[in-house]
Amino acid sequence: MxxxxxxxxxxxxxxxxxxxxxxxxxxxxxxxxxxxxxxxxxxxxxxxxxxxxxxxxxxxxxxxxxxxxxxxxxxxxxxxxxxxxxxxxxxxxxxxxxxxxxxxxxxxxxxxxxxxxxxQKVRSLNEQLAQQQQAAAQQAEANARAKQVLDVLTAPTANRVLLTAAKAKPEPSGRAVYLAESGGLVFQASDLAQLAQDKAYELWVIPANGQAPIAAGTFRPDAAGSASVLMPPLPKGVPAKAFGVTIEKAEGSATPTTPIILVGAVPASGE
Ligand SMILES: [Zn+2]
Structure with a gap:
């Protein structure tokens, strides 16, 4: 130029x-x-x-x-x-x-x-970030809630009381809460008889597909006859037909030994 x-x-x-x-x-x-x-x-x-x-x-x-x-x-x-x-x-x-x-x-x-x-991209990324932060906050809240529940369930000083029909004689009983998709299991039992030192109770998941019972942990009752099994290692995605408790040797068994002390069937149709 x-x-x-x-x-x-x-x-x-x-x-x-x-x-x-x-x-x-x-x-x-x-x-x-x-x-x-x-x-x-x-x-x-x-x-x-x-x-x-x-x-x-x-x-x-x-x-x-x-x-x-x-x-x-x-x-x-x-x-x-x-x-x-x-x-x-x-x-x-x-x-x-x-x-x-x-x-x-x-x-x-x-x-x-x-x-x-x-x-626009920056704005969209900011929105994504905000959503992720919100999801993380919700997850943290859920974790805190889960920890509170577990703290109550696992506290040695917690009162474990089973309510039954009035005047009924207390019998051993257990309650299992099982989430097949994650293999999560929370089990609590009451009024269990005391066992010899070389024995333990063992919890079993009986799969709905007819396969062999899956061992879900051994436990011994406390002085009041209460016991719990919390989140034992279990495979994910195994729908259960029933749960059972047997008496086994202290280290547990690969297969359940009769008699079955406690048994409970999963209600049909996801009830
Ligand atoms: Zn000029």
């Missing part, structure tokens, strides 16, 4: 978008320093870009900017003549390379759309 020529509009657009190559940049800056006309043209380009920025949606280009751009690019003879010779029209002197200018506008619009979509 020659020093004494005005800056072509597409270069002004590139300059305003900070998309100009560095070797051209220096020349444009030198010219802008000493040419009020080009500074004015640059101000208009900047104004148009600002208008475009705030009206990306729904209109791709604001009315005023569009008209100004078209007027500037279509160097109408009447406009040039009407301007008179005393004022050097920017339009008449500057070669109007329409395609290049519009490519400049499109590039500007594209970069604005890109910025807009990046902003």
């Amino acid at each position: 020659m020093q004494d020529e005005h800056i072509p509009q597409e270069d002004l657009v590139l300059y305003a978008m900070q998309a100009m190559r560095s070797h051209e940049l220096a020349a444009v800056r030198v010219h802008l320093d000493r040419c009020a006309e080009c500074r004015q043209a640059l101000a208009e380009v900047n104004g148009d870009l600002a208008l475009l920025a705030v009206s990306v949606d729904p209109k791709p280009l604001p009315e005023g900017a569009r008209e100004r751009s078209i007027a500037r690019m279509t160097s109408e003879p009447s406009q040039a003549a009407g301007a008179g010779s005393s004022v050097i029209g920017i339009d008449s002197k500057r070669p109007a390379r329409h395609a290049a200018v519009w490519i400049g506008w499109l590039a500007a619009a594209a970069s604005l759309l890109f910025a807009f979509s990046q902003e």
Whole structure:
């Protein structure tokens, strides 16, 4: 670009978008320093870009900017003549390379759309983060609740009371809560008879599919005859038909030994 020529509009657009190559940049800056006309043209380009920025949606280009751009690019003879010779029209002197200018506008619009979509992405990520934080908070709450339940169930000082029909003689009993999908099992028994030192009670899960009973842990009753088995290691996803308790040797057995001391069937149809 020659020093004494005005800056072509597409270069002004590139300059305003900070998309100009560095070797051209220096020349444009030198010219802008000493040419009020080009500074004015640059101000208009900047104004148009600002208008475009705030009206990306729904209109791709604001009315005023569009008209100004078209007027500037279509160097109408009447406009040039009407301007008179005393004022050097920017339009008449500057070669109007329409395609290049519009490519400049499109590039500007594209970069604005890109910025807009990046902003949307950041917003979407922030929303995801907030959801994850909320889920984590809910999980922490659920964990705290589960711990409270377990604290009560496992506390040595907790009172373990089975309520039965009034005046009924207390019999050994047990209650199993089983979640087949996770293999989670909580078992509590009451009024169990005391056992010899080399013996233990053993809990069994009897699978619904007819396979062999699965050992679910040994236990001995406390002085009051109460005992519990909490979350023994069990396979996941094994629906149970029933639960049973037998008396086995202290270290437990691979298969249950009769007689069955306690037994309970899972109610049909997930009741
Ligand atoms: Zn100039």
